[in-house]
Amino acid sequence: MLWCRRVRERGMEAFKERLAFSWERQVPQCGFVESAGADLRVPECDEVWAYLSTGRTLHDLASVAKGLDHKGKTLPAGCWTVRDESAQTGVLGYANVNEDLAICGEPSLIKLNLEPRAVLSYRNGKPTGKPQVLLNYAPVAREAWKLKATLDEKGRALTSRFVAIRPKPGGPGALYLWAIMNSPVANAFAYDHLGKRDIRIGTMRKMPVPARSPAHETPIEQAALRYRQLATSAGPLFSGASAPDAVKRALLEMDAAVLGAYDLPPRLERQLLDLFAGVERKGVGCEFRGYYPPGLDAYVPLHELISEDYARSTLGRFREAPRTVSPDVLAALRTAAEAYGEE
Structure with a gap:
């Protein structure tokens, strides 16, 4: 060994x-x-990937490819590639990942030149008019939360700074794929297999995905929709203090729905989630630095951890109970200590 x-x-x-x-x-x-x-x-989660190795992959559900590349040195004289959104010519699309991009937001729009004389390779860069998921090509962080997937419901054009994930016919839709790509499973997979490198398309195509079943696809989409609604709300339904808590709760429910679909043994789910302990999760509309509270070492699945039943359980109450000691116990300990000191 x-x-x-x-x-x-x-x-x-x-x-x-x-x-x-x-x-x-x-x-x-x-x-x-x-x-x-x-x-x-x-890989730190090698047992997780071994457990999921016989199931479906992202390639089974979606077309995964980078966006277009414009020509460089071979670009014809006077030919442009990108222009401001307000330009009269060009096609609206996405060229770069904003540093402050939220997973419920969209990258800044820009005009792209899609003429053949300007493009070196199109790949998944042409507009489709159909919902797609945009994934950052370069990691957004050095630690475990490396991915920021956004939902492009209009299917716009995009450059190779993005990876376009497009649902295949008969498979789950873009909202489902968006939830999967923002999950701890997808981020752990990228962390374990890509390190600090840019996203490798061939590697991400091999990412494990849950088995097909309406029993979990519908809950995932419902949880994703609720989270998006709360995270993009201007705030009239919530006070300034309660809004982040509601957003975080909805985000945890979406993550729990995805993890439930993977059906990992509790020990492996805990191993996966421990990868994110203390790591800031940016662009999610709330403060997020891990799943389990300090001192909790039990293998509690996320869906149980955030449930009302757990909050009412003996374990949950014990975790939240104040650590106090009875005065009688303290007095007995002092007496014993004094007696021991006299011997």
């Missing part, structure tokens, strides 16, 4: 101070000698 250890960026200080690792695991040595091209990297 070999020890595999990793120090994440936010764990650097802990490693310097006390040689603490962010993640460690023993793995069989035979896994590294099966072939000359064996990968020496061990």
Whole structure:
């Protein structure tokens, strides 16, 4: 057996101070000698991916490809590529991922030149007029939340700074795919398989997706719709204090619906979600830095953790109960300590 250890960026200080690792695991040595091209990297959620390896992949549900590339050095003289949204010529589309992009928002619109003399490769860059999911091509963060998928309901044109994920006929729609691509499963997959590199299309096509079933596809779409409605609300239905809490609750419910569809064993679901402990999740309309409260080590699935039944349970009450000690117990301990000191 070999020890595999990793120090994440936010764990650097802990490693310097006390040689603490962010993640460690023993793995069989035979896994590294099966072939000359064996990968020496061990994904932190390797057990999760092994468990899901026999199921469907993103490629089964959607067309996954980058947007268009304009010509560079071979661009004809006087030929333009992108212009301001207000320009009279060109096709409305998306060219870059805004730094402050929210997953319920849309990238800034711009005019793109789609003429053949300006384009090197179209791929999924042409407009379709049908809903699609836009995925950032470059990671939006160095840590685990690397993806920001947005829903483009008008099917506009896009450049290669985006990956277009388009539903295949007979499969679930763009809203379902949007929820899947913003889930902890998709982000953990990108973190484990891509590292700090740009999104590799071939790799993302292999991302596991839940088995097809209306029993979970409908709940996922309903949860996604509710979250989008709350996250994009101007706020008249909620006070300033309650709005972020309502948005976070809806986001957790969407994540829980997706995780429920994957049907991971509780231990593996916990392993997956622990990857995001303390990591800021940007662009979601609320403060979000993890799933489990400090001190809770049990394998509690997310759908149970956020349920009212759990909040009323003995475990939930114990977690939230104040840590107080009876005065009688304190007095007895002092008496025992004094008696011990006299001996």
